[in-house]
Amino acid sequence: MGGALFLERVSPVHRLAPEVKIAAVLLFTIIVVITPRTEFWAFGGYALLLAIVAVAARVPALWLAKRATIELPFVLLAIALPFAGQGERVDWLGLSLSLDGIHGAWNIFAKGTLGVVASLLLAATTTMRDLILGLDRLRCPAVFTQIATFMLRYLDVLADDARRMRIARLARGYDPRFLWQVKAFAVSVGALFLRAYERGERVYLAMVSRGYTGRLPRTSENRAPMSQWVTAAALPVATAGIALIAGLG
Known part of the structure; x- marks a missing residue:
């Protein structure tokens, strides 16, 4: 039950408990979503963090790029926003573009891409069985x-x-x-x-x-050690640091 997206690798990310990876990706995504769309360099920092995780997890960039095409419908929608948007307009190569539409398109593309890549990294390093186990340990x-x-x-x-x-x-x-x-x-x-x-x-x-009472028996009561929580926390903590610096700037 590895899942179509799971990559069999030996890496520090693969060895982390599923619940710590789920929590890290969730916090990362939340911080990305609440980042103002005009903080352009902050999104570059987030992308760099994901690139570091991908290298540590030994997930090929081409593998990520191919599967990230799932967001193409949203990208096509984003492309239309500069032309259909209202408000202040700017001229570019003879085209009249809405400034709000450009920011909206960037917002969809940047945050959508970062969210998709983060989810792909989670799926590539965690089997489907472990994902469900991690959700159960997180009291889902x-x-x-x-x-x-x-x-x-x-x-x-x-x-x-x-x-x-x-x-x-x-x-x-x-x-x-x-x-x-x-x-x-x-x-x-x-x-x-x-x-x-x-x-x-x-x-x-x-x-x-056979005695089913509404809850499946737990296959394992092993909890992730604190060291793994600290390791996984590096991603959301670094993301929060970038967001904080961007906000202060």
């Missing part, structure tokens, strides 16, 4: 962690069900590809939902018969 609501656990456990099962249903449909000579043939796809999704619901009921009854 039990309902959330249990749903996530079962989702990961049965995702492959559902994908296999969907694959078999598609093969059965193709074997009967029906392969819907157009909008007016969407009914077959909708029927397949409905059947898959019913199968998943029935399987969930059976799993729940089996768990109750």
